[in-house]
Amino acid sequence: xxxxxxxxxxxxxxxxxxxxxxxxxxNVVHAALYLVVVLASVGALYILLxxxxxxxxxxxxxxxxxxxxxxxxVMLTKATLGEDDQLDNDQRWLGAVIAxxxxxxxxxxxxxAFGDDKLPSLEGVSRATLEAQRGSGAVGDAIFSTFxxxxxxxxxxxxxxxxxxxxxxxxx
Amino acid sequence: xxxxxxxxxxxxxxxxxxxVVALVVLKVLIGFTFVMVGVIFMIWFERKLIADxxxxxxxNRAGKWGxxxxxxxxxxLIFKEDLMPNKADRLVFRLAPYLxxxxxxxxxxxxxxxxxxxxxxxxTIEVFGYRTFVQVADPPIGVxxxxxxxxxxxxxxxxxxxxxxSKYPLLGSVRASAQMVSYEAALGLSVVxxxxxxxxxxxxxxxxxxxGGFADWNIWRTGVVPFLVFCIAATAELxxxxxxxxxxxxxxxxxxxTEYSSMRFGMFYLAExxxxxxxxxxxxxLFLGGPDGPSLFGPDIIWPTIWFMGKLFIFLFTFVWLRAxxxxxxxxxxxxxxxxxxxxxxxxxxxxxxxxxxxDDEGWNVALVIGISLASCVVGALALVGASRAGRIRRRxxxxxx
Amino acid sequence: xDNYLPLxxxxxxxxxxxxxxxxxxxxxxxxxxxxxxQDPYECGIVPSREAPQRFPVRFFLxxxxxxxxxxxxxxxxxxxxxxxxLGAYGLIEMLMFSVAVLVSFLYLLSKGALxxxxxxxxxxxxxxxxxxxxxxxxxxxxxxxxxxxxxxx
Numbered sequence: 001x002x003x004x005x006x007x008x009x010x011x012x013x014x015x016x017x018x019x020x021x022x023x024x025x026x027n028v029v030h031a032a033l034y035l036v037v038v039l040a041s042v043g044a045l046y047i048l049l050x051x052x053x054x055x056x057x058x059x060x061x062x063x064x065x066x067x068x069x070x071x072x073x074v075m076l077t078k079a080t081l082g083e084d085d086q087l088d089n090d091q092r093w094l095g096a097v098i099a100x101x102x103x104x105x106x107x108x109x110x111x112x113a114f115g116d117d118k119l120p121s122l123e124g125v126s127r128a129t130l131e132a133q134r135g136s137g138a139v140g141d142a143i144f145s146t147f148x149x150x151x152x153x154x155x156x157x158x159x160x161x162x163x164x165x166x167x168x169x170x171x172x
Numbered sequence: 173x174x175x176x177x178x179x180x181x182x183x184x185x186x187x188x189x190x191x192v193v194a195l196v197v198l199k200v201l202i203g204f205t206f207v208m209v210g211v212i213f214m215i216w217f218e219r220k221l222i223a224d225x226x227x228x229x230x231x232n233r234a235g236k237w238g239x240x241x242x243x244x245x246x247x248x249l250i251f252k253e254d255l256m257p258n259k260a261d262r263l264v265f266r267l268a269p270y271l272x273x274x275x276x277x278x279x280x281x282x283x284x285x286x287x288x289x290x291x292x293x294x295x296t297i298e299v300f301g302y303r304t305f306v307q308v309a310d311p312p313i314g315v316x317x318x319x320x321x322x323x324x325x326x327x328x329x330x331x332x333x334x335x336x337x338s339k340y341p342l343l344g345s346v347r348a349s350a351q352m353v354s355y356e357a358a359l360g361l362s363v364v365x366x367x368x369x370x371x372x373x374x375x376x377x378x379x380x381x382x383x384g385g386f387a388d389w390n391i392w393r394t395g396v397v398p399f400l401v402f403c404i405a406a407t408a409e410l411x412x413x414x415x416x417x418x419x420x421x422x423x424x425x426x427x428x429x430t431e432y433s434s435m436r437f438g439m440f441y442l443a444e445x446x447x448x449x450x451x452x453x454x455x456x457x458l459f460l461g462g463p464d465g466p467s468l469f470g471p472d473i474i475w476p477t478i479w480f481m482g483k484l485f486i487f488l489f490t491f492v493w494l495r496a497x498x499x500x501x502x503x504x505x506x507x508x509x510x511x512x513x514x515x516x517x518x519x520x521x522x523x524x525x526x527x528x529x530x531x532d533d534e535g536w537n538v539a540l541v542i543g544i545s546l547a548s549c550v551v552g553a554l555a556l557v558g559a560s561r562a563g564r565i566r567r568r569x570x571x572x573x574x
Numbered sequence: 575x576d577n578y579l580p581l582x583x584x585x586x587x588x589x590x591x592x593x594x595x596x597x598x599x600x601x602x603x604x605x606x607x608x609x610x611x612q613d614p615y616e617c618g619i620v621p622s623r624e625a626p627q628r629f630p631v632r633f634f635l636x637x638x639x640x641x642x643x644x645x646x647x648x649x650x651x652x653x654x655x656x657x658x659x660l661g662a663y664g665l666i667e668m669l670m671f672s673v674a675v676l677v678s679f680l681y682l683l684s685k686g687a688l689x690x691x692x693x694x695x696x697x698x699x700x701x702x703x704x705x706x707x708x709x710x711x712x713x714x715x716x717x718x719x720x721x722x723x724x725x726x727x
Contacts, residue, residue: 056313056320063320064319064323068640069640253604309578350633439596563684563686
């Protein structure tokens with residue numbers, strides 16, 4: 001268990017520090033790269049929670065496609081390299097206060113709801129059972145039984161997203 | 173942690189102690205060495221083979237037959253001046269080589285290099301009292317990990333070009349990333365066919381399922397189409413000829429790595445060949461049964477590795493052969509191929525395979541199912557062609573009105 | 575979860591390898607930056623201030639379309655692993671999903687979002703293409719504007 005606690009500590013620190021840097025850095029591309037660190041650390045946290053399929057999807061879709069899109073957008077439009085002082089507005093301190101307030105509220109809610117609950121121990125659990133409970137097995141089961149309608153709606157939603165993308169990019 | 177027959181590397185049963193960690197580090201070092209030696213060999217092999225096909229000699233000074241040429245080039249690169257353009261973004265410029273090299277190494281860790289599968293040993297070997305797989309790691313989501321690493325490799329290319337601070341590397345890197353991103357979809361779809369047949373995402377299980385001999389290999393069991401789609405998509409992902417427009421020396425100088433010099437450039441160069449070896453290894457694992465092959469004479473334990481290396485060599489040879497023979501694709505032809513042909517083809521094929529398997533299970537008339545699927549494929553193809561043609565006609569009419 | 579330990583070790587090793595090589599270069603290689611060496615490389619010509627052309631938005635569109643197809647591929651994987659347990663029911667559902675994917679693909683094709691430009695046919699009514707009208711010379715500082723002027727009459 002010690003190794004997992006250490007791993008969790010490292011990942012949590014990486015996520016928080018990178019997240020703070022995302023909003024405080026002055027260079028857009030650096031902010032995007034710190035965002036990659038945040039998303040990748042969240043993926044690693046999913047692995048710690050033995051939700052491996054979700055971790056793989058996180059890296060594949062979020063890190064591999066969405067931030068790539070973000071970077072494409074930044075690279076194709078910004079003419080200047082380097083810092084951009086217009087990224088910040090003047091309300092840093094107000095923002096920090098609100099963020100701290102949110103942190104306090106969320107921590108209280110989470111501690112209150114889960115309190116001393118612990119994750120089920122992984123001793124003696126075979127990989128196949130883990131797969132079936134939390135891996136692709138569980139996801140597959142869930143998609144095709146409990147969440148069937150949302151699944152089909154997602155396909156239509158993706159069509160709508162595609163139409164939106166084409167409209168955004170039409171020749172003007 | 174867990175039943176030895178239920179999967180996962182058996183070395184981790186019984187918790188992690190110092191011996192396990194030492195063995196893991198040893199396996200990682202062996203994998204690392206395999207990749208590095210492979211790269212040194214591959215670079216030499218490519219130069220020699222292309223020279224042969226072009227009726228000349230190739231490197232023959234450094235060491236016997238020029239074998240040490242790559243090493244000599246690497247050492248030379250270390251001694252070259254490391255320039256950073258004055259307009260470059262320093263942090264990202266330095267970060268890009270790491271993002272290109274790390275995925276190459278990480279992808280190789282899930283490839284099974286050896287191990288006997290048919291005789292009840294389940295692909296393990298006994299080392300220092302520990303029983304372990306002959307692959308560096310076996311995550312249960314092996315194949316998805318491979319795709320994730322391909323996605324991360326796009327970052328190295330994109331950031332290298334952008335951080336150079338000049339127009340041409342940026343253009344080169346945007347085109348390269350658009351190319352890699354387009355073929356990742358085709359890559360992902362062709363692998364689903366393999367996963368369909370295996371019922372598991374782990375590379376160890378995929379190789380296990382193919383261990384019944386030549387006819388059991390996935391290349392035949394999936395029909396040959398996913399294999400071909402994967403090979404084409406892999407070639408495009410690697411930016412290898414004939415898909416190497418974005419780093420064509422004759423056209424763009426260096427493309428995204430124009431401004432890199434010395435060992436930073438060396439890293440990009442190494443990473444390209446490392447990725448080639450890794451992708452070939454993945455093709456062998458997914459479609460050609462990995463280390464599967466008969467043991468001919470002598471000790472049984474060495475033959476899987478020999479078969480694996482033999483099959484790997486065939487693909488390395490093919491990649492070099494493609495480079496020496498085929499002319500380059502134009503960018504629009506490349507994108508057309510990736511989007512309009514490979515994606516519908518692989519999606520349709522995997523649905524047909526799925527339908528046939530379900531039909532088998534449920535006891536339906538398989539011939540009827542095949543007939544219906546072929547008919548719907550034809551209808552789908554006609555719809556695709558019709559849609560693009562109708563759209564083009566309408567757009568031309570709109571242009572004419574303006 | 576233990577299965578990821580070798581991956582972490584390999585990642586550390588890869589980072590150490592790259593870092594080691596680059597640090598070696600720093601100690602061993604010369605460092606004599608000059609103005610010419612640090613300018614962006616443009617095949618030897620003096621970089622002139624051309625108006626930056628607008629980047630084609632097609633690249634951005636490709637990235638967006640890739641996200642959508644990536645998500646669709648993600649849904650295929652759990653089905654592929656468990657299609658046997660899900661049986662005909664799962665197959666029908668997946669077919670419905672694929673039909674929706676097909677419809678979006680048809681839309682893309684008809685809108686020409688995946689067209690990267692084919693060779694256009696030159697209409698016979700356009701003015702004649704000569705080297706004057708179709709070649710633009712760059713990097714001409716200090717050179718005669720036409721090769722025919724070299725070696726003045």
